[in-house]
Amino acid sequence: MSQNSAATNTRQISHYDVLQVANDATVEEIRKAYQTLALQFHPDKRKNDPDSERFIRIDGAWKVLRDEQSRRVYDAELMQRSCEDEYFVNEILTKADFDRNHEDGYNYHACRCGGYYVLPDEPIIEKIYVGCDECSLVVQVNPS
Numbered sequence: 001m002s003q004n005s006a007a008t009n010t011r012q013i014s015h016y017d018v019l020q021v022a023n024d025a026t027v028e029e030i031r032k033a034y035q036t037l038a039l040q041f042h043p044d045k046r047k048n049d050p051d052s053e054r055f056i057r058i059d060g061a062w063k064v065l066r067d068e069q070s071r072r073v074y075d076a077e078l079m080q081r082s083c084e085d086e087y088f089v090n091e092i093l094t095k096a097d098f099d100r101n102h103e104d105g106y107n108y109h110a111c112r113c114g115g116y117y118v119l120p121d122e123p124i125i126e127k128i129y130v131g132c133d134e135c136s137l138v139v140q141v142n143p144s
Contacts, residue, residue, distance in 0.1 A: 013057075014078055015060070015065050016061075018058055019033045019061050019065065020033055020037070023075070023078075027065075030065050031066065034058065034061075034062040038058055038062075041054050072116075073118050075133050076130065076131065076133045077120050079132075088137075089138055089140045090111075090112075090138060093140070093141050093142070094141065094143070094144050095124055095143075096144060098117075098141075106119065107119040109139065111134065111137055113135040113137065115133045116132065116133050116134070117130045117132055117133075118130070125143055126143060127140055127141065127143070128140075129141070
């Protein structure tokens with residue numbers, strides 16, 4: 001998974017869960033939640049705390065969600081992970097059907113709603129499903 005992934009051994013925890021905000025929270029709401037949690041869980045405030053990794057997760061979540069483009073890529077990855085069982089497939093594509101944003105380093109395909117399907121960083125070795133970052137449409141992406 002990419003640096004934006006939020007996985008644990010048994011349960012997926014999103015950056016939104018880490019910061020205790022809704023998926024549609026504004027950047028200002030996310031910033032306030034980050035500041036509150038950072039003050040509460042900062043290692044300087046909690047010496048000898050066995051859960052020192054929590055601050056690292058909080059800081060990592062903030063770094064992804066504060067930036068509009070990285071948040072958009074993360075949301076697309078999150079949607080892909082959440083849609084594992086049932087799909088209404090809008091299109092069947094391959095990686096070749098996606099354009100490359102060389103500046104930010106990701107592959108995308110325009111959705112009919114004006115949003116984008118953003119491919120995860122991993123190689124595609126079996127079919128995957130990618131959700132639009134603006135609507136509920138999903139595409140199936142087959143290996144080349």
